[in-house]
Amino acid sequence: xxxxxxxxxxxxxxxxxxxxxxxxxxxxxxxxxxxxxxxxxxxxxxxxxxxxxxxxxxxxxxxxxxxxxxxxxxxx
Numbered sequence: 001x002x003x004x005x006x007x008x009x010x011x012x013x014x015x016x017x018x019x020x021x022x023x024x025x026x027x028x029x030x031x032x033x034x035x036x037x038x039x040x041x042x043x044x045x046x047x048x049x050x051x052x053x054x055x056x057x058x059x060x061x062x063x064x065x066x067x068x069x070x071x072x073x074x075x076x
């Protein structure tokens with residue numbers, strides 16, 4: 001019997017501060033996860049952190065976010 005490797009890592013962001021450096025750390029975590037064939041999904045992020053994540057174009061990290069937060073920002 002072979003073990004199935006998980007494809008996603010859940011990150012509880014409830015205690016993370018809403019800051020650009022937090023988003024930078026999450027982006028690096030996502031990059032490292034992708035190098036190993038995984039994805040991260042953030043749960044329980046504050047509204048402020050969600051907004052910063054979306055502004056940075058990383059809305060796909062938000063697993064439990066409303067669909068609007070996952071869309072890329074509009075072209076200017």
